[in-house]
Amino acid sequence: MKKYDVIIVGAGIAGMTAAIYAVRGGKEVLVLESRVEGGQIINTTSIENWPGELGISGVGLTRKIKEQAEELGAEFDYAEVKKIEKNANGWTMIGEDDEKFEASVVILAMGTEPRKLSKKQAADAGERAISYCATCDGALYKNRPVVVVGSGNTAKHETAYLKNIASKVYHIHHDDPIPKDAVAVFVAIGRVPSTNFCDGLVELDENGYIIAGEDCRTSEEGIFVSGDCRTKNLRQLVTAAADGAIAGTEAIKYLG
Amino acid sequence: MELLDFYADWCGPCQMLKPTLEEFEEKHPEIKITRVNIDEEEEMTEKYNVSGIPCLVALKNGEEVAREVGVLPLKKIEKLVGVK
């Protein structure tokens, strides 16, 4: 098995930026991704606040950053990391099919995922379609009744968007019963960090975010964190990239 | 085996899936991929009760044997269809 200097878990903007920095520091770098590079931003068609690229799409930005990381020498592989174990000289990442990957240093960059419906509402939804993205899946429910669950701004936007497509749009809160005639349930009740497997590995806050300051060092030596899964105030593309730069640089320093 | 790929032009995850599907096609030319644009082929989309896109449906002798909603890496598409 090839042993890497740095393995980055998650190929979002944070993870890919960390890869760029670590590989430019002369390290052997692997990025492990469970689905596809880009993470949360790939659903966005026009980004207005990424400096230098007004209106670039999430897919466009992702392709550019991945190309850059690969060009510089970072490797990418696809596996969902289920567990990370300490070994004699670093860490072993264990993937969903028991695949193993080894590195001296780990950078956690798993970002966040949509919060799922409560058990009660999920049971209420039954076999009906559940979607976490109205702009992605709304078109599948032309002239049919749907429901949006959530109280925040995203839920309001999704409701307004779906009103142009569906025959009726119910808007309910996170504990309300799901209307009988709704054929699809659009869920917009916030996001949670994708840190399930990190319990016992590094310190998490009460909401599951990995605790680290601006230096991106976790409670465990040799494990760094970057992007939306870290405790921080502003979760955006540029702050994800900034974390990637710091974690990548800290990893280089740590490796010496 | 056959693979149905339900997509739309405006769907970011579908665009991310496209090169991976092309790679799959090159590696497994024996498996036919049918691309279904949900905006143009509403009948097919309804027939397969597609609930989100991208959606990959694996067919064996015309019968659905597996499906996945959301973008997937090559390895997982191979797993879905049952090829290496």
Ligand SMILES: Cc1cc2nc3c(=O)[nH]c(=O)nc-3n(C[C@H](O)[C@H](O)[C@H](O)COP(=O)(O)OP(=O)(O)OC[C@H]3O[C@@H](n4cnc5c(N)ncnc54)[C@H](O)[C@@H]3O)c2cc1C
């Ligand atoms: C709809 C929407 C619109 C947005 N618009 C903007 C905007 O206009 N401007 C802006 O600045 N920000 C925007 N944001 C916020 C921005 O997208 C995020 O702050 C940023 O993308 C976070 O990047 P990240 O790399 O930390 O995490 P993510 O993008 O969440 O990436 C994490 C990656 O890790 C992978 N992963 C997770 N768990 C595992 C595992 N166990 N094993 C392997 N891989 C794993 C995931 O599949 C994912 O690819 C938006 C967010 C959303 C949801």
